Amino acid sequence: MILIDYKDSRPIYEQVVDKFRLLIVNGVLKAEDKMPSVRTLAVELSINPNTIQRAYGELERRGYIYTVKGRGNFVSDTEGYKDEYRSEIFGRLDEVCDSAFKAGITAGELKDRIDKVKEGESDDKD
């Protein structure tokens, strides 16, 4: 369900947080779905339970999951967070545009590129 990239220089717990965030905001994991237990996932990924715990703590802090002691972690109702995630993506787009314009790339070129990506979509990647 989740894969760690050891070539990635970011902390493992951060990668775990991001992967789950994507699964949740993109609807793969739905509200009330049960998250894998801390210990289970730790064994699955061959990393320390503390690292998973830290990731789950972060996900809870940010509202993506909630905890029931003794029962486990569950996905929250994240409808509200989808807008937040969209904003995040637009923010990233803004940065790319800034860099692009500074480097002399035109809005037209960017738009053409979007169309190309759109065409090639659903290709087997990553």
Add this chain to the structure above:
Amino acid sequence: MILIDYKDSRPIYEQVVDKFRLLIVNGVLKAEDKMPSVRTLAVELSINPNTIQRAYGELERRGYIYTVKGRGNFVSDTEGYKDEYRSEIFGRLDEVCDSAFKAGITAGELKDRIDKVKEGESDDKD
């Protein structure tokens, strides 16, 4: 000329490399311009000369600057690197598009956003 962001989790030498890369590919620093000396810049930024040296070594390895022993570091002819930099930006755009499409954002929405950024350009930022 350069500013370090201590809130940024990336290594200092990497930040230095990036800042100079931008100055160079965007034409602020031109071919044959003299780079600040390792020691001067170290004092200016209040960081260790070794860190600057590492950054300069990286810039040289990547072809952005060249070294003349005893004289200093100078900006290379970077015309060829501008294409490389453009590709990099398009690559970043591709990633944003992928995320966007997965999150249900349409190509049209992305294009509209580009126009908005284009309008607000040359605003006093960073």
Add this chain to the structure above:
DNA sequence: TAAGTGTACTAATTGAATTAGTACACTTAT
């Protein structure tokens, strides 16, 4: 010759991330 430049090297320090180990509280099923 003196001052300024880059280069090379080793050692020490720092700090975050990760791992290791333990203990405790709660829930569920038996």
Add this chain to the structure above:
DNA sequence: ATAAGTGTACTAATTCAATTAGTACACTTA
């Protein structure tokens, strides 16, 4: 009641990259 599974909380040790510190050497220019 008991056992197994769950989350939580702590402290200590380890690992690793980045950074700092210090020194020495070679070259260029004035």
